[in-house]
Amino acid sequence: MNRLDKLQLIYPESYERDSLIRIQQEISKQVTIEDLFDKLQLIGGVDCALIKDSIICSVVVMDYKTMEIIEKASVIEPVAFPYIPTFLSFREAAPMINAVLQLKNIPDILMIDGCGINHPRTAGLATHIGVSMDIPTIGIAKNILCGVSDEPEYVSDAKALMYNRIQVGWYLKSSKRSNPIVIAPGHRVSIKTSLTIVRNCLRGYKLPEPTRNAHLEAGRIKQEIKNEQ
DNA sequence: GCGACAG
DNA sequence: ATCTTGTCGC
Numbered sequence: 001m002n003r004l005d006k007l008q009l010i011y012p013e014s015y016e017r018d019s020l021i022r023i024q025q026e027i028s029k030q031v032t033i034e035d036l037f038d039k040l041q042l043i044g045g046v047d048c049a050l051i052k053d054s055i056i057c058s059v060v061v062m063d064y065k066t067m068e069i070i071e072k073a074s075v076i077e078p079v080a081f082p083y084i085p086t087f088l089s090f091r092e093a094a095p096m097i098n099a100v101l102q103l104k105n106i107p108d109i110l111m112i113d114g115c116g117i118n119h120p121r122t123a124g125l126a127t128h129i130g131v132s133m134d135i136p137t138i139g140i141a142k143n144i145l146c147g148v149s150d151e152p153e154y155v156s157d158a159k160a161l162m163y164n165r166i167q168v169g170w171y172l173k174s175s176k177r178s179n180p181i182v183i184a185p186g187h188r189v190s191i192k193t194s195l196t197i198v199r200n201c202l203r204g205y206k207l208p209e210p211t212r213n214a215h216l217e218a219g220r221i222k223q224e225i226k227n228e229q
Numbered sequence: 230g231c232g233a234c235a236g
Numbered sequence: 237a238t239c240t241t242g243t244c245g246c
Contacts, residue, residue: 048236050237083237085234092236115235124235145235177246182235 001030009132010094020087024123030131031122036188037108037136040064043201044107045210046096046129049218051225053079057095058217060210061105067201067209073102074221085145086120089128096129109136109189109197111210115145116184116194118161118168130187137186138194140211144171144182152180156202158195170195178206 009023043064049056058074075098081090096112115124116139126139147163152173161169161182169184169191185194201208207215 048237050236083236085236088235113236119235139235141235143235146233 006132009128010097012090015081015090020090021121024089024119024121024128027128027131028117028122031117031127031187033117033185033190034188035190035193040108040197042070042105042107043197043210044100044103044110045208045212045214046099046110047113047211047214047218048092048095049215049222050079051076051222055079055092055095056218056221056225057092057099058214058221059096059099059103059110060213060217061103061107062210062213064108064200067203069213071103071105072217073099074217075099075102076221076225088114089123089125092125093128093132096125097133100133106135109138110186111138111140111198111201111208112186113140113211113215115139115141115182116169116186118145118147118163118182118184120146124184124186126184126186134187136188138189138197139169139182139184139186140198140208141182141184142179142206156199158183167191172198174198174202174208175204175206181206 061071112126116126126137130137149161149171150159158170158172160167
């Protein structure tokens with residue numbers, strides 16, 4: 001696949017529903033959920049916030065072992081596409097990728113706020129970004145888009161998330177009071193490893209540290225912008 | 230046909 | 237996602 005083809009996965013030439021579905025089919029054709037990474041030293045969290053007709057996207061790079069923040073980067077861009085369930089990528093993938101491209105330290109894996117392979121066409125936001133950039137990704141969602149799962153009962157407990165009778169991820173009780181979160185491979189990470197990595201990034205909050213910090217950072221920037229206008 | 234539906 | 241203070245519960 002050449003550079004232009006890759007660009008069109010993120011900036012479609014047509015926003016017709018059928019064209020977008022064809023792009024998602026191409027993404028799902030290329031995704032792998034084998035563990036394809038050698039080292040895991042730097043992990044990045046990515047999240048977006050909205051302000052009027054703009055989208056703020058922040059990425060926070062952390063040391064996987066110590067959970068120390070290494071670097072942050074953010075972009076703000078006009079919103080290019082509305083929110084339509086199962087088509088979130090066409091709204092958030094481009095700004096997220098642009099934020100990651102600002103970084104000096106490219107993370108070994110990205111934790112992205114959204115679905116991975118737990119998507120009707122196996123092409124959630126984390127998978128879309130993973131395949132487009134050819135980088136390992138994990139999807140972290142607060143709600144189930146598709147699939148079914150039993151309720152995890154105690155902190156750190158996880159139940160399989162099933163879709164079409166196959167496991168596509170996990171429903172994880174990440175903290176004492178919060179509702180469970182949804183974990184799934186995005187790209188180049190196995191179902192089993194995605195859970196292990198997320199568990200290792202939990203520090204008593206609902207969200208794993210990389211995603212939690214990205215969420216906080218995007219929120220801070222949003223406040224700054226609000227205060228000066 | 231009806232309802233559900235990441236952010 | 238976003239609009240938003242207090243408030244119930246551990």
